[in-house]
Amino acid sequence: xxxxxxxxxxxxxxxxxxxxxxxxxxxxxxxxxxxxxxxxxxxxxxxxxxxxxxxxxxxxxxxxxxxxxxxxxxxxxxxxxxxxxxxxxxxxxxxxxxxxxxxxxxxxxxxxxxxxxxxxxxxxxxxxxxxxxxxxxxxxxxxxxxxxxxxxxxxxxxxxxxxxxxxxxxxxxxxxxxxxxxxxxxxxx
Numbered sequence: 001x002x003x004x005x006x007x008x009x010x011x012x013x014x015x016x017x018x019x020x021x022x023x024x025x026x027x028x029x030x031x032x033x034x035x036x037x038x039x040x041x042x043x044x045x046x047x048x049x050x051x052x053x054x055x056x057x058x059x060x061x062x063x064x065x066x067x068x069x070x071x072x073x074x075x076x077x078x079x080x081x082x083x084x085x086x087x088x089x090x091x092x093x094x095x096x097x098x099x100x101x102x103x104x105x106x107x108x109x110x111x112x113x114x115x116x117x118x119x120x121x122x123x124x125x126x127x128x129x130x131x132x133x134x135x136x137x138x139x140x141x142x143x144x145x146x147x148x149x150x151x152x153x154x155x156x157x158x159x160x161x162x163x164x165x166x167x168x169x170x171x172x173x174x175x176x177x178x179x180x181x182x183x184x185x186x187x188x189x
Contacts, residue, residue: 035104038138039097047093051173054085076181082174090169094161099154103134103141110134 010016020028058081077085110133134141145153180186 032104032108035100035107035138035141039100039104042100043093043097046096047089047169050092051085051089054088058085077177079174079178082177083170086173087166087170089173090165091162093169094165095155095158098158098161099142100138102154102156103138103145106145107134107138107141 010019017029024031055077058077135144142154
């Protein structure tokens with residue numbers, strides 16, 4: 001029986017795509033996009049908003065008496081400020097949107113858990129939670145986890161995630177602003 005499972009399981013990306021298209025159709029390739037969009041859209045928007053707002057506050061403070069416009073024209077944001085503002089933007093955005101990321105990951109694991117009965121190999125183990133499956137929509141799953149496990153669970157693991165998000169966002173925004181300066185683009189983009 002183990003050999004049959006191994007033979008039926010595709011070994012290449014092309015095989016997985018073919019199996020998905022045959023079994024679920026074109027929409028099967030987009031399963032799980034909802035929870036991803038629920039998380040990435042607010043995260044990206046909030047990250048850019050916080051970064052731009054911090055820059056505006058800096059330029060408002062430094063611009064007085066220096067002949068700079070409201071968008072900071074005439075003032076160059078120092079690299080340490082770019083790094084700090086980028087790190088803060090990443091920290092704020094990650095903190096606010098992290099519960100949706102937890103729900104997305106849980107839903108992905110639940111999909112694997114549901115697949116155990118369909119003969120998926122390598123799924124299971126002591127990390128798997130017992131009990132009913134999560135609701136199928138992100139908002140309902142968010143409420144379900146909060147009600148049954150407590151709100152704090154939605155931020156479990158956030159502190160270790162900061163070690164990844166804060167430096168990468170700080171560096172990303174610094175490079176973003178430095179390239180804008182090199183390309184002579186305005187600061188308000």
